[in-house]
Amino acid sequence: MIDGVQARRLILAATTLAAAGVVAGCGTTPAHPTEPGVARPDVSIAPATPAPSPTLAVVPTPGCLAPGAALSVGEVDAAMGLRAVTLTLRNCGTAAYTLNGYPVVDVLDADRKVLDVKVLDGTANVSSIERYDGPPKRVDVQPGATAVAVLVWRNLTTDAATVAKGAYLSVAPAEGRPRHTLVLMVDPGNTGKLAVSPWMAL
Template sequence: MKARWLTLIAVTVVAGCGTTPAHPTGPAAARPDVSFATTTPAPSPSDAVVPTPACLAPGVALSVGEVDAAMGLRAVGLTLRNCGTATYTVNGYPAVDVLGADRSVLDVAVLDGTSNVATIERYDVPPRRVDVPPGGTAVAVLVWRNLTTDAATVAKGAYLSVAPAKGQPRHTLTLMVDPGNTGKLAVSPWTTPVAGQ
């Protein structure tokens, strides 16, 4: 009898270990992979010239990574490279507009702070000053959800118009953006890249 009770207790303990979900759900648990543009493109097998971002005043080049699409949540990395000769300082959010195929500005709101769409812990932070040395980089993340309930009001972007901050020269970056009917995207502030970015 005692052996049967010990066996029952052991089975109950083991079964209880599996009651916590391995992958929590909900906005606070969203952790999509974020892709950033590589600073040094891999050589092409055909030795074709690989275009690089233009260095615009005041000495920065902006680029965009590849969109990660996880369960309707999209995330993509923006990279600012200091291509000038002096330290460049950012303190805040990129200025972003979504453009259509004809490069007209679409009616899509770009909100400051990724928590307006989903919480991404690494980038859901307040703005702070980032000093970017010549050749150095700063990064930000753009997120949105693809939700379509009315085909007549679906927004489809083909480009991003991005400036390091409001009032600065803008860069036009090719990127397919599909916020559907949500009418919004969210962007993180500029921050220092983690190792490997």
């Protein structure tokens, strides 16, 4: 038989073993040990890379040539074989654009080659137009404002073999300034000439 002293000794030994097992379970052994030679995956999340800020493209204004002129051509007014069309200069710059003379004009064919057609200063060389007659005057075109000139010719054909057919105009506001290419059907027949007025303020 086990007396009281032996019973207490057995209970104390069992308690000590149980406590030792709990302590062993709380050690530094990982909950999910990795096999030797096998790297554990890195589950850390890298910080997000901020998206680059959008850049705004600078779009140049179509047809605005230095130092700030945009040329355009109107519709042809045709009557009794006489043709007339308005050339318009708009100041697309930031300072006054000074004019004092005639536009410089060449007539081009469909391949943009210069035709043998003279462009004379003064509408009276083809047909007198009272409003546009007279010598050139200085015109200071302010930013956003416009000036005009008129181009005239006659459609006269006496020899079909020498008929000039223009598809474009090459126009500079003045000698030595950048040229603009404008789409315009020009039919001077075989007269071989056009005439242009001086620039005028509107």
